[in-house]
Amino acid sequence: MYTQSFNVPDVRENTDATLPLSRVGAPDEADAARQARFEDKLSADHKIEPQDWMPEAYRKTLVRQISQHAHSEIVGMLPEGNWISRAPSLKRKAILIAKVQDEGGHGLYLYSAAETLGTSRDQMLADLHSGKAKYSSIFNYPTLNWADVGVIGWLVDGAAIMNQIPLCRCSYGPYARAMIRVCKEESFHQRQGYESLLTLMRGTVEQKAMVQDAVNRWWWKCLAMFGPPDSDSPNSVQGMRWGIKRISNDDLRQKFVDATVPQAEVLGVSLPDPELKWNEARQHYDFGAIDWDEFWATVNGNGPCNKERLATRVKAHQEGQWVREAALAYAHKQTQKHPTQQEAA
Ligand code: FAQ
Numbered sequence: 001m002y003t004q005s006f007n008v009p010d011v012r013e014n015t016d017a018t019l020p021l022s023r024v025g026a027p028d029e030a031d032a033a034r035q036a037r038f039e040d041k042l043s044a045d046h047k048i049e050p051q052d053w054m055p056e057a058y059r060k061t062l063v064r065q066i067s068q069h070a071h072s073e074i075v076g077m078l079p080e081g082n083w084i085s086r087a088p089s090l091k092r093k094a095i096l097i098a099k100v101q102d103e104g105g106h107g108l109y110l111y112s113a114a115e116t117l118g119t120s121r122d123q124m125l126a127d128l129h130s131g132k133a134k135y136s137s138i139f140n141y142p143t144l145n146w147a148d149v150g151v152i153g154w155l156v157d158g159a160a161i162m163n164q165i166p167l168c169r170c171s172y173g174p175y176a177r178a179m180i181r182v183c184k185e186e187s188f189h190q191r192q193g194y195e196s197l198l199t200l201m202r203g204t205v206e207q208k209a210m211v212q213d214a215v216n217r218w219w220w221k222c223l224a225m226f227g228p229p230d231s232d233s234p235n236s237v238q239g240m241r242w243g244i245k246r247i248s249n250d251d252l253r254q255k256f257v258d259a260t261v262p263q264a265e266v267l268g269v270s271l272p273d274p275e276l277k278w279n280e281a282r283q284h285y286d287f288g289a290i291d292w293d294e295f296w297a298t299v300n301g302n303g304p305c306n307k308e309r310l311a312t313r314v315k316a317h318q319e320g321q322w323v324r325e326a327a328l329a330y331a332h333k334q335t336q337k338h339p340t341q342q343e344a345a
Helices: 029-043 056-075 077-081 090-115 121-129 146-164 173-201 205-224 236-241 249-267 292-302 306-319 321-337 339-344
Strands: 277-279 284-286
Touching: 056 077, 056 090, 056 121, 056 236, 056 306, 077 090, 077 146, 077 306, 090 121, 090 173, 121 306, 146 173, 146 205, 146 249, 173 205, 173 249, 205 249, 205 292, 249 284, 292 306, 306 321, 321 339
Parallel strands: none
Antiparallel strands: 277 284
16 A cells, blocks of 8 residues: 655755665754754744755655545545436536536646645556555445435535645645635535435435435444544644644544534434434533444455446546547647747746
8 A cells, every 4th residue: 555654764965865864964054954944934834835845754745645635536536426327307417517527626636736746647646546545435435325425425525624624724835725725616515415415305205214324324434534543643743743734633523523413413314323422521522433444444445346446547547548648749739830829828
């Protein structure tokens, strides 16, 4: 699996890049000054931009997180995309097409943000297609009925927004700016999902049962989306020190539960957790234990749909080869025809 932990060697100019920091001797003055400027910017809550010096471990961490995020967006198109041809009305079909297309757009903003760190999109996609790169666990579960589409909007997009709002304040400028637009669009996704479920809950007994069944299947998976408990999260401490992560996995999970329980009440569905209860002393909902074995099995490639999702992505990429070639050939032709215009652009 794709694992770039924070303890990668910190590569510095004019040093043996293969040695970890502890073995390269005292940093020279220029290094110390660059590191100090970087730290000062973080302390002042200023953004780090692509042209700025940054420690190699910070760069790698961002490439890891942003590329995983981008992969999640494009793999995340598949479970809902499965329902485009079976949407129950023209209105629902148009909304769903727009939503799935938005997710593709999010992938593109995120790949572009990651490319500013010096890793090519081809490399990131190769890592996804070879199974080396991670993407969100949530997209390895099947969408079995139409209510799953509404529940993905309500709960999966809801969890994604909860996680992504703090990323709008991430210390890396291009990621933070991409997140602002992504969050606005995710907010529409969440509302459309909830509205679709409200409509079903005003329908027949069968439609209500379909919603409850979908909620039962997705609830625990959505709680796991926020990542392992803080005590088992190897990347959190440094990610927070660098201002990449602003709120911990457990705190975001709690915020999501607290925000979602009242929404479930309005909708008229129950959440499948007998231990879910308001805790007056904590002023939060208590909730039951997440099955972390299942989460890790899914993250490690053994969820119900991992193989299918990856195969679909690889096939789409291969079948799109001629489009990429045609676009490159067209761009090349335009450069030949109008060299000055291209330069000006
Ligand atoms: N699935 O130490 P931590 C969406 C991995 S977008 C798979 O806590 P970190 C939109 C983690 O990578 C959803 N792997 O890691 C949409 C790490 O492995 P590594 C995606 C997971 O980075 C909606 C290891 O476990 N959102 O839904 C998961 O500090 C509807 C240890 O974990 C983002 O990517 C997981 N759920 O925190 C699209 C947001 N959780 O890399 C279509 C940006 C953890 O060391 C339809 N990412 N892992 O080998 C983040 O905020 C963070 O990366 C976390 C993980 C919170 C996901």
